Amino acid sequence: MDAILAMTFVDRSRVVIGGQSRGGILSVAYAGRRPEQVKGVINFVGGWKGASCVHASAVNQGLFARGGRYGGDTLWLYGDGDTFYSLTHSRENFAAFQAAGGTGTFHEFPKSSGGHGIWTFPQHWGPIGEGYLKRLGLPSHKPQAQPMTRPPITRMLSPVT
Numbered sequence: 001m002d003a004i005l006a007m008t009f010v011d012r013s014r015v016v017i018g019g020q021s022r023g024g025i026l027s028v029a030y031a032g033r034r035p036e037q038v039k040g041v042i043n044f045v046g047g048w049k050g051a052s053c054v055h056a057s058a059v060n061q062g063l064f065a066r067g068g069r070y071g072g073d074t075l076w077l078y079g080d081g082d083t084f085y086s087l088t089h090s091r092e093n094f095a096a097f098q099a100a101g102g103t104g105t106f107h108e109f110p111k112s113s114g115g116h117g118i119w120t121f122p123q124h125w126g127p128i129g130e131g132y133l134k135r136l137g138l139p140s141h142k143p144q145a146q147p148m149t150r151p152p153i154t155r156m157l158s159p160v161t
Helices: 021-032 056-069 087-099 115-120 121-135
Strands: 016-020 040-044 071-081 103-110
Touching: 016 021, 016 103, 021 056, 040 056, 040 121, 071 087, 071 115, 071 121, 087 103, 103 121, 115 121
Parallel strands: 016 040, 040 071, 071 103
Antiparallel strands: none
16 A cells, blocks of 8 residues: 555545455455545455355454454445355454444345455446435546557667577
């Protein structure tokens, strides 16, 4: 994150982080650890241990509770039929996050939305994501591609031996 924030084109006041599965839970936990670096968090079916693991609830809820220190709004997107995290398990994780002081909205999608691969079906969650970004005061649409200008191509000639 330090490397990203050091890039000259990054607007540090508009950083939204997010991820899927372990990336989702890490995004929430990171925001709790470094809230000054984050404007928003999008969690796609986040978790560390699959619900079939005997320690899943303790591990996942503990990590999500770390994110409770983040004072901003978060977005949680979960699909029914996820083979790692049932909706019941995920709701319990969200409750642990809230109990630790976290705020956000939890959205559930039907099995047809892709379950653990929900991120690959933006037609289901896209409008919710756009609304979230608008609430944060951020652009919510894909910018139009700008034509790329290339420097002139030059050739390096190797010496003839």
